[in-house]
Amino acid sequence: MNNPQSGYAPAYDGMFDKLEHANLDELHFRHDPASGLRAIIAIHNTRLGPALGGCRFISYNSDEEAIDDVIRLARGMSYKAAIANVPQGGGKAVLLRPMQPFDRQELFQAFGGFIQDLGGRYITAVDSGSLISDMDEVATKTAYVSGTSSDGHDPSPVTALGVYAGIRAAVRHQLKRDSVKDLRVALQGVGNVGYALAALLHRDGARLIVSDANPQRVQRCIDQFGASAVATDDIYAVDCDLFAPCGLGAILNEKTIPQLRCAIVAGAANNQLSTDAQGDALHQRGILYAPDYVINAGGLIQVSLGYLKKTDEEIKQRTLALGSTLTDLFERSRADNMPPEQIANRVAESLLFD
Numbered sequence: 001m002n003n004p005q006s007g008y009a010p011a012y013d014g015m016f017d018k019l020e021h022a023n024l025d026e027l028h029f030r031h032d033p034a035s036g037l038r039a040i041i042a043i044h045n046t047r048l049g050p051a052l053g054g055c056r057f058i059s060y061n062s063d064e065e066a067i068d069d070v071i072r073l074a075r076g077m078s079y080k081a082a083i084a085n086v087p088q089g090g091g092k093a094v095l096l097r098p099m100q101p102f103d104r105q106e107l108f109q110a111f112g113g114f115i116q117d118l119g120g121r122y123i124t125a126v127d128s129g130s131l132i133s134d135m136d137e138v139a140t141k142t143a144y145v146s147g148t149s150s151d152g153h154d155p156s157p158v159t160a161l162g163v164y165a166g167i168r169a170a171v172r173h174q175l176k177r178d179s180v181k182d183l184r185v186a187l188q189g190v191g192n193v194g195y196a197l198a199a200l201l202h203r204d205g206a207r208l209i210v211s212d213a214n215p216q217r218v219q220r221c222i223d224q225f226g227a228s229a230v231a232t233d234d235i236y237a238v239d240c241d242l243f244a245p246c247g248l249g250a251i252l253n254e255k256t257i258p259q260l261r262c263a264i265v266a267g268a269a270n271n272q273l274s275t276d277a278q279g280d281a282l283h284q285r286g287i288l289y290a291p292d293y294v295i296n297a298g299g300l301i302q303v304s305l306g307y308l309k310k311t312d313e314e315i316k317q318r319t320l321a322l323g324s325t326l327t328d329l330f331e332r333s334r335a336d337n338m339p340p341e342q343i344a345n346r347v348a349e350s351l352l353f354d
């Protein structure tokens with residue numbers, strides 16, 4: 001007969017290893033057969049406040065993959081919230097997309113019940129695969145949600161504003177210029193954030209070269225901002241002052257970095273560096289990299305301070321302050337001869353753990 005305890009021991013040990021490795025405080029699971037909900041909530045760190053982070057609603061190849069994803073993302077949120085100076089910690093939720101037909105309203109209501117049972121230690125928001133209308137369903141069961149159709153906390157325009165403030169800081173630091181006028185900016189991805197960023201850059205006289213997998217989005221930038229366009233694979237090699245990745249993650253890798261012909265990389269995409277070594281590679285090439293989780297924190301500031309009922313003006317000012325945060329990181333990076341993202345990690349870790 002199998003011994004249930006020894007049978008469970010290896011997996012059990014593995015799970016706590018994962019938590020320890022990521023410095024994660026809590027991992028919660030909920031299975032609700034009636035709605036088909038299978039959800040995981042990771043609460044990474046609540047030293048600075050309740051854990052805030054979006055909920056992903058996507059398919060995973062395995063439960064293990066979902067667990068790894070939620071832990072990794074919750075950890076990232078702690079770092080982002082700490083450095084953005086918002087009174088919240090890091091958390092994340094994943095809802096495994098059911099294989100069987102399901103009622104979306106019922107599923108997100110059940111998820112709302114799950115959040116409510118955590119008593120406010122986790123606050124949710126939209127993320128990949130979830131919609132504002134899903135947050136409306138969550139809100140029928142809990143108040144611990146930011147970004148419903150009635151509260152109007154759309155993060156994308158604020159994210160773009162923060163990225164623009166970060167670009168101006170990078171340009172000042174690296175190129176000793178006070179404006180983006182006549183700078184050549186290569187933009188990868190002109191979706192929600194990239195398009196709003198393109199509008200700000202165009203307004204202030206930058207010259208845009210854009211690429212997007214969606215031709216209509218490219219055309220919109222040609223028509224409205226006089227942008228030129230290149231094929232998606234050609235954006236890395238564009239001769240420019242600044243490359244702004246606003247589409248996909250892991251695009252700074254061993255294949256693309258040697259192609260870059262820019263002085264600065266600063267954009268909205270999450271997880272831009274495929275590995276830590278790629279940050280070193282950029283630093284060694286003298287390319288200034290604006291750490292992604294710092295420069296793209298505007299959306300978090302919007303959902304965080306919006307949730308706390310702060311005014312739009314305060315949210316705007318706190319987002320613009322990301323520019324000075326980045327200037328500090330760039331100066332310390334130069335003084336210590338260390339990549340900016342490593343300095344950012346140290347700052348965040350001192351706020352979270354010291």
Ligand code: NAD
Pocket residue numbers: 155156157159188189190191192193194211212213214217232246247248249268269270296297299300
């Ligand atoms: P989005 O889906 O609206 O836009 C992404 C764009 O990238 C799309 O237009 C898509 O067609 C394009 N794209 C896909 N593959 C491409 C390729 N190979 N080459 C060029 N373009 C390609 O997403 P978004 O909300 O604008 O977010 C953009 C990035 O910023 C994502 O990495 C996201 O995680 C990150 N981010 C967004 C926010 C926010 O507030 N929306 C906040 C923080 C970080």
